[in-house]
Amino acid sequence: MSQPLAPTEHFERRDGSIERQIRLGETIVGRSALPVAAEGAPDPHDLAAAHDQAWLRLPTAPSLAPGAAPVRVVDLFSGCGALSLGAAEACRALGKRFEPVLAVDIEAWAVQTYGRNFPGGQAVQDSVLSFLGPDGLRADTLGRLTGGVDLLIGGPPCQGHSDLNNHTRRDDPKNELYNSMARFAAVLEPRWILIENVPGAQHDRSGVVQRTWKQLGAMGYRLAGGVLEGVDIGVPQRRRRYFMLASRDRQPPAVATIQAALQQPPRPLSWAVADLLDAPVSADAYDSPSTHHPRNQRRIAYLFQHQLHDLPDPQRPACHRDKPHSYKSVYGRMHWDKPAQTITTGFGSCGQGRFVHSQRQRTLTPHEAARVQFIPDHFGFGPQRRGALQAMIGNAVPPRMAYALCLALMAGA
Numbered sequence: 461m462s463q464p465l466a467p468t469e470h471f472e473r474r475d476g477s478i479e480r481q482i483r484l485g486e487t488i489v490g491r492s493a494l495p496v497a498a499e500g501a502p503d504p505h506d507l508a509a510a511h512d513q514a515w516l517r518l519p520t521a522p523s524l525a526p527g528a529a530p531v532r533v534v535d536l537f538s539g540c541g542a543l544s545l546g547a548a549e550a551c552r553a554l555g556k557r558f559e560p561v562l563a564v565d566i567e568a569w570a571v572q573t574y575g576r577n578f579p580g581g582q583a584v585q586d587s588v589l590s591f592l593g594p595d596g597l598r599a600d601t602l603g604r605l606t607g608g609v610d611l612l613i614g615g616p617p618c619q620g621h622s623d624l625n626n627h628t629r630r631d632d633p634k635n636e637l638y639n640s641m642a643r644f645a646a647v648l649e650p651r652w653i654l655i656e657n658v659p660g661a662q663h664d665r666s667g668v669v670q671r672t673w674k675q676l677g678a679m680g681y682r683l684a685g686g687v688l689e690g691v692d693i694g695v696p697q698r699r700r701r702y703f704m705l706a707s708r709d710r711q712p713p714a715v716a717t718i719q720a721a722l723q724q725p726p727r728p729l730s731w732a733v734a735d736l737l738d739a740p741v742s743a744d745a746y747d748s749p750s751t752h753h754p755r756n757q758r759r760i761a762y763l764f765q766h767q768l769h770d771l772p773d774p775q776r777p778a779c780h781r782d783k784p785h786s787y788k789s790v791y792g793r794m795h796w797d798k799p800a801q802t803i804t805t806g807f808g809s810c811g812q813g814r815f816v817h818s819q820r821q822r823t824l825t826p827h828e829a830a831r832v833q834f835i836p837d838h839f840g841f842g843p844q845r846r847g848a849l850q851a852m853i854g855n856a857v858p859p860r861m862a863y864a865l866c867l868a869l870m871a872g873a
């Protein structure tokens with residue numbers, strides 16, 4: 461049996477813009493364009509990089525062809541909506557219209573941000589579990605969802621899948637959060653499903669990933685699952701995530717096939733943030749770096765004075781100084797010409813990873829971290845506190861990763 465094709469991207473320069481074509485084999489299944497002022501006749505990878513960089517820097521969301529067919533979307537554990545943003549970009553690439561129906565997150569800041577960026581649907585602050593009754597979705601939930609759902613997406617929280625506390629794992633309610641995707645699917649019967657988690661979720665002792673897979677298979681879905689590395693498809697950051705894809709229409713391509721079809725050379729930190737180097741520091745937390753304790757500010761200065769990227773042990777706190785450790789990247793300075801390490805919710809602290817800016821004596825601003833996460837300037841966080849920004853940005857699924865997988869689910873449909 462032949463393997464399902466994954467969509468590919470092709471870029472062409474037009475007057476003042478770059479056109480993106482999506483092809484399935486030889487068939488063009490979508491066209492979209494972005495205004496780009498780039499000069500010259502660059503190779504295809506440069507055109508792709510110029511297109512994506514222009515998308516990241518766009519101050520307002522790109523417009524859609526009028527009359528595009530709607531894709532009705534439910535996003536569970538939505539966070540700020542980065543997974544939805546990637547799905548929306550896949551819709552745009554295929555000439556479809558992303559229509560938000562319902563987003564659910566337990567945090568107020570997340571639903572505020574989701575609602576701001578995806579108006580028209582309902583963004584609800586609640587636990588996903590409270591939507592579920594013993595026999596499926598509660599009647600009042602179903603009432604919200606009249607009109608059907610095409611795409612169900614979600615990134616359940618991943619702390620429950622750490623390797624700690626294996627003996628209590630079977631009873632960890634966090635595992636059931638993952639399985640709630642299948643419980644929603646049983647009632648909503650969406651055409652497509654995308655579930656995101658850390659790679660370790662596959663090895664969860666309670667087998668929640670395998671159980672969810674089986675349940676979706678029994679409902680008639682065809683499934684694919686695998687780990688996608690963001691840096692391989694143009695995210696300027698190393699980030700590996702496990703995705704499960706399910707489709708009622710056809711067998712989804714393997715994740716490795718999707719990755720190979722959208723392969724890009726590694727994009728360095730400078731690609732993502734060079735234009736923000738001396739952006740005016742604002743009163744708003746989004747464009748200002750964290751303030752560090754004087755001890756940490758001295759550590760940052762030391763890296764620059766000695767042109768280092770790793771902080772030597774004698775400059776570290778006692779817990780690193782006095783015994784062997786494997787935290788080389790902690791207190792580290794980022795490399796301008798290499799992809800960033802995984803952005804976490806700790807990106808504002810030099811003691812939580814390699815988050816010191818490559819060229820300036822500070823850590824990344826939330827704006828810079830958002831760019832490294834492939835979140836564009838036209839995504840509005842609004843006035844939020846630093847902690848909320850760090851949680852939303854650090855937890856986000858880079859929209860380019862969500863785009864790649866949603867494109868593979870929906871292309872040709």
Ligand SMILES: C[S@@+](CC[C@H](N)C(=O)[O-])C[C@H]1O[C@@H](n2cnc3c(N)ncnc32)[C@H](O)[C@@H]1O
Nearest residue numbers: 537538539541542543565566587588615856857
């Ligand atoms: C990994 S993040 C999701 C990121 C999101 N998919 C994105 O791309 O922006 C997990 C989210 O689940 C939310 N969460 C945790 N427990 C929850 C629950 N019981 N019900 C709803 N949301 C929950 C957290 O607040 C967090 O925003």
